[in-house]
Amino acid sequence: MANPTCQLLAVTVVLGAVQLITSYSFKNCIEDPRAKGKNFTCINRGESNISAIVDDLPLSAFSIVIAINPISHIPNRAFENFLNLEHLKLDHNHISTIDEFAFRNLMKLRSLNLSCNYILELKPSLFEDLRNLTFLSLTNNRLKMLQVNIFSTVPQLDTLLLRQNFLTNFSQIAQSVSPLRYLKTLDLCFNNLTSLNNSNNLLNQSLNILYLCRNNLISLGCEHSFFRYVHLLDLSNNFRLPTKAFQGVDLSHLRYIRLSSTAVKIVDFLNTTNINVDCVDFSATGLKNESLIKDLCRALKAKVQRMTKLRLCHNGITNLTTKALYDCPKITHAVDLSHNRLKNTKCLSFLTKHNNIQNFSAEHNHFISLPSCRRKNRTDMVTFNNLENLSYRYNRILSVSCYAFSNTPNLKWLQLNINTIAFLNRKALRGLKKLETLRLDNNLLTDLFNDTFEDQINLEILNLRNNQISVIFNNTFLNLRKLTTLDLGGNKISHFEPLGLEGLHSLSKLYLDGNNLKQIDSSLYHAFQNKLRALDLQRNQIRFLNETDISPFVNLSKLSDLKLDGQRPYGLTLLPRNFFRGLRSLRSLYLTDNHISHIAPDAFDDLAGLHFLTLINCCVGVAQLQPGVFKNLKNLTKLIAENMGIQNFSKEVFGNLTQLHTLQLNRNVMQSIDVDALENLPNLHYLDIRNTPLTCTCQNTKLQNWTLHNPKVQVVYLYSQPCQNERKHKFYNFDTRICYIDLGEYLFITTAVIIALFTVSPILYVKLYWKLKYSYYVFRAWFSEQWRRLREEEEKCKYDAFISYNSSDEQWVMEQLLPNLEGSGSSFKLCLHHRDFELGRDIVDNIVSAVYSSRKTVCVVSQNFLRSEWCSLEIQLASYRLFDEHRDVLLLVFLEPVSERKISTYHRMRKVMLKKTYLQWPGSDCADPTQAQDLFWNQLRRAIRTGGQLETDEDERCINLVTEPSDTETLDETYYLLP
Missing domain, CATH: 3.80.10.10 (Ribonuclease Inhibitor)
Known part of the structure; x- marks a missing residue:
């Protein structure tokens, strides 16, 4: 434990x-x-x-x-x-x-x-x-229910949204919210409420907004004064809520009520309640024809003489004559007829009696054209001098005739966007001299002329986005001297005529994205009188194939926002040197999706005031950013370099971005990041390196330590960053211990020790010579005694000899060797593999154990022995003890003559034969085989018993001693031990 x-x-x-x-x-x-x-x-x-x-x-x-x-x-x-x-x-x-x-x-x-x-x-x-x-x-x-006191501990709650649940008991809800004295908004839409009965507790003065839409209300069932503090009440889409549900209920304090898609009869509702008619939204109340609208007008007029607004949306109205709203009280502010089926405005003739309105909206109808409303063409024309906002969005208008708005001369906001206008008469907008905002976007306009906007001298915003315009003719915008925003994006503009942008002296925002411009014509921009602040050139066809020193932005020294993203179809390809010359005030630059193959080292030199730069997916393959490319961007605070193919993050490239706060390097290909470069960014607080193939190697040890312990820089999702070489492991905790083995440190320690020894040794020699010499001899004597004891212990082995032989020689071993060494009065204990090896144990383990638990290893060498792999292993182990451990343990016995060429492959065996005496079994060719064999066994017993080297005297050598044999001769220089 x-x-x-x-x-x-x-x-x-x-x-x-x-x-x-x-x-x-x-x-x-x-x-x-x-x-x-x-x-x-x-x-x-x-x-x-x-x-x-x-x-x-x-x-x-x-x-x-x-x-x-x-x-x-x-x-x-x-x-x-x-x-x-x-x-x-x-x-x-x-x-x-x-x-x-x-x-x-x-x-x-x-x-x-x-x-x-x-x-x-x-x-x-x-x-x-x-x-x-x-x-x-x-x-x-x-939620199906609420605890009674669930909100009692949140007394400051002013907005409670409970819509889209399964609540059924309004009384329970009322009781749970009753402690909320500051509750202003309660949203209960999309539940299963059927009634508001037993809700006397919901009487807080603070509750002003109550949403009860899309429930199953069939009655209100509330007290007379229940809504006395409510200002906005939404009861829409309670399909079974009848008119009689409001009987006896005080609605006089409401400022807005929605009753769309209910069973309420709106005229009866007006006649039976004390509702302020000005607050009723008549949208989706079934007023689908002129007869019903007239009934509504008479009911309204019975209550008031004037009303501020009339909302008749979502009623399916298809036509309105001049008499349709004649009986209504005078409307002073707004009429909304959106989401109906009207096909013609008839120059707003149905509003003849209500010519003082300020806002008119007829969005989401079926208009197909806007006719001329010139007074001299029509005697019944009514002028709406107070009308300022007019909206015909989301219709099907194909054409706008001349003088279409001459009866609304004081318009300030005109919305004709999201139609299908293909023809805009040159004089369609004639007379609109006070117009400030004009929306013509998302139509099918192809041409603009020099008199199209002739009268719009006060126009400030002109939106022509997503049309089919291909050319901007001379003087098209000549009179738009107050225009600040011009949106021409999403067209097919391929070029501007020389005076195409003339007159735009106040323009600060120009959007030309999504067109077919192939070049940036600097001669056009002199018309802006150096006031342009934002220029959008995204998704055009601008491309550079060669270096150029000409900058198209020399006249735009006040430009602060420039977008050049996604040039089609190949991107900018090349970013020329001095391309941004003159943009001294530029603060934001967008260059994403451009497949740039080369960025000149001085491309950004003039952008000293740049604060934001995005280069997402801007380059082809691996980005080769030149050293010093960002050298002048010392005010840059945010750099997005995502998916650029950056391979190396170096101080030479990024080191000068001293004000950089946010750096996004995700989806690049760098396997390491130079920590010195990061530390050279003193104001860095946000670093995104997601999806970069950082390797978990010693090369990134410093980076790991920096990301973990830097208190200033947030590394986005650091703990999810995988190792590139081992995806299962994380970068933040890969093992760095091996990286701290400092070779220099070890060399220093070794050198210091050697120097210390050389310094101390002479002193010790002089001062302690006799004491050291005496100690040496004492230690030597002690060591010799210990070594002698150790050798004696080692000699006490389990076996006297391990017999290594081939199975084909087993008969000789069993009939000759075993009886002569273990029998006949001999006391030797032999280890034989078939008898003494441990059953079930690995053969190699048995061999090693046999060699090391025996005093000697006797190798019975024959032709078959030399071909056996196991015999080879056994002699190798025994010779290892002989030469490497200096133990005299190996005896060689040759049963038959063997060629030296065959023995040469067993280099250790040959080495034994050169240094040690070996025995050969005397064959039948000897003069006296019996006597020779007796001598053979005596000598073998003596060699096993003494543990020493086999030594013979000169007179004991074989009579037929032969000199060193040649390669072709057999080994017959054997030593027959004779008496």
Whole structure:
């Protein structure tokens, strides 16, 4: 069992490491770089444990967004340490249960969003500590009921959203919200309420907005004064709600009421209630023909003589004559006929009596043209001098005739966008001299002429986006001297005539994106008188194939925003030197999706004031950024270099970005990042290196340490960054211990020790010579004694000899060797493999054990022995003990003559034969075989017993001693031991 003290120390170390690791990089969240330590988003992380998401966030967090995660449970005290938290969003998760004390200690929380989850119930004390909560959203959950006092602990709540649940009991809801004295907005739409009865408790003066749309209300069932404090009441889409439901109910305090898609008869409703007619929205109330509209007008006039607005949307109205609204009270402000089926405005003739209105909207109808409204052509023409806002959006208008708006001379806002206008008469806008905003976008216009906007001398915003315009003719905008915004994006403009932009002296924003421009004509921009601030040239066909020193922006010294993204179809290809010359005030530059193969080293030299630069996917393959390419961008605060193919992040390229705050390097190909380059960015706070193939090698040891312990820089999702070489491992904790073996350190220590020895040795020799000499001899004597004892112990082996032989020679071993060494009075104990090897044990283990547990190894050498792999292993082991351990353990016995060529492959055996005496079994060719064999056994016994080298005297040698044999001769220089 581990030592508890050690365990505690390990835990302490781990916790300390975690504290360091989580200093400024977060496992599942991203900090808003604009609000350090304040706002965090934890979106789509695939994490089901709420603690794993928030545990490493700083306790100073002001706002936390946790959305689109598989979280199903919020445990107790999940956020208790975030004492400064004011905004918490937990929407679009899978939350089904929330523990009773989940939000404990969130005293400063002001808004809580729990929408789009699967919450079934709210525990009684869930909101107990949320005394400062003002906004609570429980939209789109599965609540069926509310606890009576569930909101009693949130007295400051002013907005409560309970729409899209399964609530059925309004009385219970009213009782639960009754303690909320500051509640202003209550949203109960999309529930299953059938009545508002027993709701006397819902009488707070603060409640002004009540949404009850899309329920199953069949009656109100409330007291007379129930709505006396409500200003906005939405009862729409309660399909069975009848008119009689309002009998006896005071509606006089309402300022707006929606009754669309109900069973309420609107005329009866007006006649039987004390409603202020000006607050009623008559949209989708079944007023589909002129007869019903006239009835409505008479009912309205019976109540008032004037009204500010009339809303008749979603009624299916197809036609209105001049008498349709004649009986209505005089309308002074606005008429809205959107979402009907009108096909003609008839120059607003149906509003003859209401010519003082200021706003008219007829969006989402079926108009196909706007006719001429010139007075001299029509005697019944009415002029609307007070009309300022006119909208015909989302219709089917194909053409606009001349003088189409001559009866509305004081228009300031005209919306004709999202139609199919292909023909705009040159004089269609004649007379609109006070017009300030004109929307003609999303139509089919092909041509603009020099008199199209002749009268729009006060126009400030002109939107012509997404038409079919291909050429801008001379003087088209000549009179638009006050125009500040011109949007020509999404057309087919291929060129401007020389005076195409003449007259635009106040223009500050020009959008030319999505056209067919092939070049940037600097001669056009002199018309702006150096006031242009934003220029959008995205998705054109601008391309450079050769270097050029001409800058198209020399006349735009005040330009602050330039977009050149996504030039079609090949991108800019080349970014010339001095391309941005003259843009001294540029603050934002967009160059994404351009497939640039070369960026000149001085391309950005004139952009000293640049603060934002995005280069996402701007280059082809691996980006070869030249050293010093960003050298003048000392004011740059945000650089997005995503998917550029950057291979090396170096100080030479990025080192001058001293004001850089945000750096996005994700989806590049660099395998390492130079820490020195990062440390040269003193103001860096946000670094994104996701999806870069960083390797977990010693090359990145410094980078790992920097990302973990730098207290200033947030590395986005650092703990999800995998190792490129091992995807299962993470970059932040790969093992770096091997990287700290410092060869220089070891060399220093070794050198220091040697020098110390050379320094100390002479001193010791002089001072301690006789003492050291005496100690040496004492140690030598002691060591010799110990060595002698050790050798004696080693000699006490289990076997006297291990017999190594081939199975084909087994007969000789059993009939000759065994009887002569173990029998006949001999006391030897032999180890034979078939008899003494341990059953079930590996053969190699048995051989090693036999060799090392025997005093001698006797190799019975024959032709078959030399061909055996096991015999070869046995002689190798024995010769190892002979030569490497200096133990005299090997005896060679040759049963037959063997050629030296065959022995030469066994170099250790030949080495033994050269240094040691060996025995050969005397064959039948000897003069006296019996006597020779007796001598052979005596000599072998003596060799095994003594443990020494076989030595013979001169007179004991074989009579037929032969000299060194040749390669072709056999070994017959054997030694027959004779008496």
